[in-house]
Amino acid sequence: MxxxxxxxxxxxxxxxxxxxxxxxxxxxxxxxxxxxxxxxxxxxxxxxxxxxxxxxxxxxxxxxxxxxxxxxxxxxLTINRNLAYEEVKKEVEILMEQALTKARVNQLSKEDVAMLFQLVMEDTYD
Missing domain, CATH: 1.10.10.10 (Winged helix-like DNA-binding domain superfamily/Winged helix DNA-binding domain)
Incomplete structure (x- = not known):
C-alpha cells in the first residue's frame, strides 16, 4: 500500500x-x-x-x-459511492469556505482570489 x-x-x-x-x-x-x-x-x-x-x-x-x-x-466494506462522493464534496466546500474567509480577513480582492483559484486549478488538474 x-x-x-x-x-x-x-x-x-x-x-x-x-x-x-x-x-x-x-x-x-x-x-x-x-x-x-x-x-x-x-x-x-x-x-x-x-x-x-x-x-x-x-x-x-x-x-x-x-x-x-x-x-x-x-x-x-462495500460503500455507497454517491454518499461518499457527497461527503468529499462537503469536505472540499468547508475547506474552500475557510480559504475564502482567510482571504477576506486579509483583504484580498475577489479578482486576486479568482486568479489564485485559477492558478491552483491549472496546477492541480493538468
Whole structure:
C-alpha cells in the first residue's frame, strides 16, 4: 500500500493515513473485500507508532469504510459511492469556505482570489 506521510504537515499523521486510504477506496485502488495491511505491518512500513495506525483504522471503521475481524484483520466494506462522493464534496466546500474567509480577513480582492483559484486549478488538474 502506497501511503506517503508528510512529517512537516500540520495535519496529524493518522488523518493523513485516513485520507490516503479513503482516496484509494473511492478510486477503487482498494476494492471492496480487500484486506488492509495489519496495524503493525503498516506501522513498520511507515516507520510510525502502531497506535497511530490503529487510530486511523478505528476512524475508518467508524466512518463505514472498513471493518475489522479479530484475528483476521481489516478489510474494505462495500460503500455507497454517491454518499461518499457527497461527503468529499462537503469536505472540499468547508475547506474552500475557510480559504475564502482567510482571504477576506486579509483583504484580498475577489479578482486576486479568482486568479489564485485559477492558478491552483491549472496546477492541480493538468
Amino acid at each position: 502506497n501511503i506517503i506521510i508528510n512529517n512537516k504537515s500540520m495535519q496529524p499523521i493518522y488523518e493523513q493515513i485516513v485520507e490516503s486510504i479513503k482516496s484509494m477506496i473511492l478510486n477503487k485502488q482498494l476494492p471492496e473485500g480487500s484486506f488492509l495491511p495489519s496495524v503493525r505491518g503498516l506501522a513498520k512500513d511507515l516507520k510510525i507508532s502502531a497506535l497511530t495506525v490503529k487510530k486511523a483504522y478505528d476512524f475508518l471503521e467508524e466512518e463505514g469504510y472498513i471493518a475489522t475481524i479479530h484475528g483476521k484483520g481489516s478489510y474494505v
